[in-house]
Amino acid sequence: MAYEAQFYPGATSVAENRRKHMSGKVEKLREISDDDLTIILGHRVPGTDYPSTHPPLAEMGEPECSIRELVEPTDGAKAGDRIRYVQFVDSMYNAPSTPYFRTYNAAINFRGVDPGTLSGRQVVEARERDMEELAKFQLETEMTCPALACLRGASVHGHSLRLQEDGVMFDMLERVRLENGTIIVQKDQVGRPIDKKVDLGKPMSEEEAAKRTTIYRVDNVPYREDKEVLEWVHRIFEKRTMYGYKPAVQE
Amino acid sequence: MADDRKRMFQKDLENKFTKEHGTNKMGGGDITDMRIPYYRLGVDQNPRKLEMKKVGKEIAEKRGLAGYNPMMHCGGIPLGQRALTPSFISGNDDMMVENDDLHYVNNAAMQQMWDDIRRTCIVGMDMAHETLEKRLGIEVTPETINHYLEVLNHALPGSAVVQEHMVESHPALVDDCYVKIFTGDDELADEIDDQFLIDIDKQFPAEQAEQLKSAIGNTTWQAAHIPTIVSRTTDGGQTTRWTAMQIGMSYIAAYGMCAGEAAVADLSYAAKHAGVVGMGDMLPARRARAPNEPGGIPFGNLADIIQTSRINPDDPADVTLEVVGAGCMLYDQIWLGSYMSGGVGFTQYSTAAYTNNILDDNLYYDVEYINDKYDGAADKGIDNKVAPSMDVIKDIATESTLYGLENYEKYPVALEDHFGGSQRATVLSAAAGSAGVLATGNANAGLSAWYLCMYLHKEGHGRLGFFGFDLQDQCGATNTFSYQSDEGLPHELRGPNYPNYAMNVGHQGGYAAIAAAAHAGRGDAYALNPLIKVCFADEMLPFDFSQPRKEFGRGALREFEPAGERSLIIPAK
Numbered sequence: 001m002a003y004e005a006q007f008y009p010g011a012t013s014v015a016e017n018r019r020k021h022m023s024g025k026v027e028k029l030r031e032i033s034d035d036d037l038t039i040i041l042g043h044r045v046p047g048t049d050y051p052s053t054h055p056p057l058a059e060m061g062e063p064e065c066s067i068r069e070l071v072e073p074t075d076g077a078k079a080g081d082r083i084r085y086v087q088f089v090d091s092m093y094n095a096p097s098t099p100y101f102r103t104y105n106a107a108i109n110f111r112g113v114d115p116g117t118l119s120g121r122q123v124v125e126a127r128e129r130d131m132e133e134l135a136k137f138q139l140e141t142e143m144t145c146p147a148l149a150c151l152r153g154a155s156v157h158g159h160s161l162r163l164q165e166d167g168v169m170f171d172m173l174e175r176v177r178l179e180n181g182t183i184i185v186q187k188d189q190v191g192r193p194i195d196k197k198v199d200l201g202k203p204m205s206e207e208e209a210a211k212r213t214t215i216y217r218v219d220n221v222p223y224r225e226d227k228e229v230l231e232w233v234h235r236i237f238e239k240r241t242m243y244g245y246k247p248a249v250q251e
Numbered sequence: 252m253a254d255d256r257k258r259m260f261q262k263d264l265e266n267k268f269t270k271e272h273g274t275n276k277m278g279g280g281d282i283t284d285m286r287i288p289y290y291r292l293g294v295d296q297n298p299r300k301l302e303m304k305k306v307g308k309e310i311a312e313k314r315g316l317a318g319y320n321p322m323m324h325c326g327g328i329p330l331g332q333r334a335l336t337p338s339f340i341s342g343n344d345d346m347m348v349e350n351d352d353l354h355y356v357n358n359a360a361m362q363q364m365w366d367d368i369r370r371t372c373i374v375g376m377d378m379a380h381e382t383l384e385k386r387l388g389i390e391v392t393p394e395t396i397n398h399y400l401e402v403l404n405h406a407l408p409g410s411a412v413v414q415e416h417m418v419e420s421h422p423a424l425v426d427d428c429y430v431k432i433f434t435g436d437d438e439l440a441d442e443i444d445d446q447f448l449i450d451i452d453k454q455f456p457a458e459q460a461e462q463l464k465s466a467i468g469n470t471t472w473q474a475a476h477i478p479t480i481v482s483r484t485t486d487g488g489q490t491t492r493w494t495a496m497q498i499g500m501s502y503i504a505a506y507g508m509c510a511g512e513a514a515v516a517d518l519s520y521a522a523k524h525a526g527v528v529g530m531g532d533m534l535p536a537r538r539a540r541a542p543n544e545p546g547g548i549p550f551g552n553l554a555d556i557i558q559t560s561r562i563n564p565d566d567p568a569d570v571t572l573e574v575v576g577a578g579c580m581l582y583d584q585i586w587l588g589s590y591m592s593g594g595v596g597f598t599q600y601s602t603a604a605y606t607n608n609i610l611d612d613n614l615y616y617d618v619e620y621i622n623d624k625y626d627g628a629a630d631k632g633i634d635n636k637v638a639p640s641m642d643v644i645k646d647i648a649t650e651s652t653l654y655g656l657e658n659y660e661k662y663p664v665a666l667e668d669h670f671g672g673s674q675r676a677t678v679l680s681a682a683a684g685s686a687g688v689l690a691t692g693n694a695n696a697g698l699s700a701w702y703l704c705m706y707l708h709k710e711g712h713g714r715l716g717f718f719g720f721d722l723q724d725q726c727g728a729t730n731t732f733s734y735q736s737d738e739g740l741p742h743e744l745r746g747p748n749y750p751n752y753a754m755n756v757g758h759q760g761g762y763a764a765i766a767a768a769a770h771a772g773r774g775d776a777y778a779l780n781p782l783i784k785v786c787f788a789d790e791m792l793p794f795d796f797s798q799p800r801k802e803f804g805r806g807a808l809r810e811f812e813p814a815g816e817r818s819l820i821i822p823a824k
Contacts (some may be wrong), residue, residue: 018713027353083572092666093285117681117721119672155325159714161333162663170289172332173325191325216711218660223711224653232643233710237703237728239639243716244729244738 010229014221017214021101024109026141030201038138040151040198042188043084044126050128052080073111075126086135087123087189089156090151091169094209094220096150101214102138110134120159121152139200142212146183147203150176153189167203178203256619258658259612260665260753263339266347267607275334280666290583294321297335299349301644305727310421330666333418338606338668340574340804354598355584357652359813363479363794364577365585366531368556369543370482372490374498375526376432376471382517393442398431399505400447403430406497408478412504424552425478426812427498427793430494433474433785435467449474454788455561459776466781472528473498479793479815488541488630491529495522511601528557534715534748545586550759551743551779553578554767556787559798560776567631568614570771571685575764576605576800579677582747582759591754600757603674605800609665610678613655617686620650629689637695642686648700651683651708673716673757676724680704681761687769694742694769697733701765702728712778716756723751724758743779744768 007022007208008015020026021240025236035046044051057078062068090097097105099122103115112130116123135151138144138245147168148244150158161170166178173191175185204212216223253804264282273277275296280287294300300321305595309320321329341345355361377394383389406412408428409420414759422533422804433449440448451460451467481490484761499519503510521527531547534540540547559573579601588597604610621629622795625645628637637643659666659675669675687700705724709715715724729752735740745752747759755762770778777784787796805811 091433092712100709100713116718117714118717119675120670120714157670160659160666160672162667164285165286165288167286170333173328191328215713216656217659223656229705229710230649232707234649234703235647237706238641238728240728241699241702241731245732246734 001158001243007119008229009232010226012176012203012216013104013211014214014216014227015226017096017212017228018101019095021143022108023164026105028141030140032136032200034132034136036196036198039194039196040083040084040185040188041132041135042153042190042192042194043164050076050079050081051083054080055064056080063250071074073149074130076130077112079127079129081127081129081222082120083125084128084131086131086138087121087151087153087156088138088144089121089152089169091148091158091160091163092160092215093148093169093218094206094213094215094217095159095169096145096204096209096212097138097143097149098213098214102143105138105143106134110137114171121156145209145212146176146200147205148209151185151189153191156192162251167206176200257753258615258662259615260608260658260662263607263670264662264664266345266774267336268334268339269670272337273335275302275336279332279334281663284367285663291332292334293319293329293331293473294335296331296400299351300331300335300513303351321343324666337601338642339608340800340807341576341608341611342569342607343801343804346801346803346808348606348807350599350602351708352776352809353602353803354538354595355580358800358806358811359809360581360794360811361584362797363806363811363813364796364802365545365581366479366482366813367476367547367792367796368545368581369487370428370479370490371530372475372479372494372543373475373786373787374475374491374494375528376473378521379498379502380471381520381777382521382641383502383506383513386514387508387512389508389809393439395505397442397444397447398432398707399501400432400444402505403498403501404447406501406504407427407475407494409481409497412500413510420478420481421741421819423819424815426477426815428478428481429791430475431789431791432471432642433467434469434471435464436469436471437464439469439471439731445668449785450588451785451788454785456564458774459561459564462776463781463785464511466777467785472782472786476792479813480581483815486541487529487531487543488533488728490543491527495519495527500524501741527778530783538748544590544615545581545749546583546590548745549744549746549779550578550763552746552768552783553581553763554743554770554778555780555783556796557767558784558787559790559801560771560786562797564771564774564787567684567771568611568618568629570642571689571764572605572611572614573797573799574767575681575760576609576770576803577762577796578763578801579604579757580799580803581762582763583757586747587754587756587759597756598669600673600677601760602683603669604615604677604757604760605803607668608667609658610681613651613678613682615645617651618689621647621686621690625690628691629686629772631772633773636692636773637690639687639691639693643691644696644699646701646702647687647690648683649707651686651700652704653710654683655679656708657709671714671716672714673713673720673813676705676708676716676720677757677761680724680758681707681764684761684765688765688768692769692773694741696764698742698762699728699731699770702731702762710728720754720756723755727751775796784792 051090408425411417581600618629683704684701688697728736
């Protein structure tokens with residue numbers, strides 16, 4: 001019987017959502033054009049070529065190497081793209097994703113990505129077109145609510161702050177705003193004003209966000225009540241501790 | 252129990268977030284509100300920022316060179332896009348301070364705490380006395396010791412005793428420099444002039460005094476504090492050198508020795524090496540620090556430097572929390588924050604653990620939980636402790652962590668106050684770790700609870716701290732009880748340079764607290780070194796080591812008077 005990855009323990013909606021993020025089986029909720037994505041990322045002008053740091057691999061005459069033969073380069077690597085980033089900030093007030101689950105989503109489902117996981121933000125560095133593929137996926141699916149998550153390259157504080165009165169996560173640089181019921185991006189990741197206003201669509205309702213979120217909260221799905229998750233945390237803790245104490249114990 | 256409990260942070264957070272400070276418009280609302288208006292008032296809403304802005308402008312005009320200008324922030328979007336709020340020093344009712352004033356540069360008390368540690372060493376007298384008596388046949392009596400101490404208190408600040416035509420340091424610049432002695436020998440202590448004696452019986456509760464005197468025995472030690480101004484101009488390695496030099500000269504003067512006789516070398520060797528105890532060990536070359544620098548101070552030593560355990564021995568949680576504050580300031584703000592990283596942001600991480608009573612609330616909740624479930628195990632004592640099993644660690648760490656996480660979820664202002672995951676990780680783990688220790692009396696058991704808390708936190712909120720910080724917190728469980736000696740060191744002997752701790756921002760105070768809690772919880776007089784505990788039981792030190800958090804507050808309020816000032820020798824302003 002073929003092994004089927006289980007990804008994550010737990011019987012609650014939060015645990016189920018975590019499994020979805022990890023497996024990549026998430027619902028697509030919106031469409032973002034390639035040009036709009038390029039604008040809000042802020043790395044290059046829409047329609048321009050990807051800047052490269054080396055010639056295409058096919059032209060480089062690579063050395064003989066069994067690993068290179070074994071591993072198919074990503075499209076970005078093949079083309080010689082530079083390394084660029086996408087960085088998400090997710091509110092702790094039931095934003096659909098959390099830094100670790102964005103990272104797991106990236107690391108499990110995408111190749112050639114280098115995720116960095118912090119408390120207030122989650123960055124992925126990759127060859128530019130590979131990064132864009134990931135960014136588009138996470139932005140267009142249920143992993144992202146445009147009001148409770150935001151692309152922020154710098155000045156990222158907001159994930160733990162109370163929401164604005166209109167339900168949008170605070171951003172000191174006001175990169176997005178709620179306008180006529182939809183979220184409009186007015187600055188790129190590092191806060192540079194953009195010429196074209198990009199519409200990311202409607203925010204999730206409070207109920208929808210609570211249903212899709214991957215964070216445990218006492219006012220939604222309390223962590224304390226997901227016994228299986230706690231049991232597995234304990235198990236991992238105990239195994240690591242005992243292994244360090246005396247590896248033979250684990251045999 | 253958790254739901255009904257009145258939170259210790261409630262009043263502070265109400266004052267901080269629902270009352271106007273400066274012109275931040277924070278009047279009204281409730282600390283459970285999840286949405287608020289953001290006024291984006293910039294730095295002008297805050298009194299201290301306004302003062303800094305005004306001074307920055309004056310300095311730039313005076314020197315003709317740009318300086319502090321808050322509009323340089325984010326290309327013209329200054330700090331204060333959300334409300335700039337003050338903080339309250341934990342454990343001290345209504346001691347409100349500006350956050351800027353908890354940066355050590357802006358806080359004379361913080362500077363002095365570190366000065367007082369760095370400029371201190373402990374030097375044994377017994378080897379010197381043996382040299383004098385057995386080699387030179389010189390009689391050593393309480394009278395000669397008193398005379399020697401009078402000479403040394405003249406010489407230690409930088410004055411001449413046997414030389415002629417010598418320059419000397421001005422006594423008004425070095426008035427914080429002195430030496431006292433202590434001993435476990437009651438008979439000798441009785442004969443020592445009061446001015447020179449740290450009287451263990453007077454400074455410590457009887458039970459602790461007995462423990463200390465028993466540990467120290469009939470040995471006699473000098474607690475030497477070189478001038479702050481000297482220590483600041485040089486480094487921690489200077490402390491023993493300066494002290495040894497003045498001790499050598501004072502022996503020569505007090506005992507009528509020949510300045511060139513070989514025995515002097517023995518006295519110097521004893522004072523510089525064989526009989527000296529520093530506060531911190533030398534660091535490896537890649538860290539390039541002398542002895543008596545913060546990275547080399549073991550957590551157990553810091554636990555002993557802090558004196559709350561002799562002032563408030565029946566409240567081990569309070570002892571623990573004072574060590575958290577001191578450790579966060581010294582290890583995180585000064586050591587990691589400046590020595591190691593050169594950044595300015597570490598203050599924000601560290602102050603979370605000693606402001607607004609959020610950690611205090613978590614730990615005192617844990618004490619109630621432990622005492623309720625484990626029959627008073629968190630009270631001071633030895634026989635009441637629970638055996639440190641994996642089940643006990645899991646139970647206490649889990650309850651502590653869930654309670655703390657839920658507070659962040661129920662009280663959005665608490666989450667906002669600890670706006671970074673690193674802050675929350677420190678506070679939650681300091682509570683869980685200290686609670687595990689208070690229940691078991693075993694520091695490594697507390698450390699184990701610390702690491703379980705990290706795992707629980709990460710899984711609960713899907714986030715923890717930052718890259719390197721997470722890495723160390725996620726691999727730490729494996730070396731808590733490691734059978735390999737370099738990994739599994741007893742916690743009291745670990746320090747900020749311990750491999751997994753070398754860049755754990757905000758954590759060091761919590762680690763030090765675990766070392767303190769293990770022994771305060773048992774009612775021990777000291778955690779690691781009885782000599783250090785006694786050395787700092789001295790009210791003459793400018794910094795009051797029995798209540799470091801209050802001292803930091805006094806520093807922030809500009810009420811603390813430090814040592815080592817240069818006013819005497821500079822033009823009056």
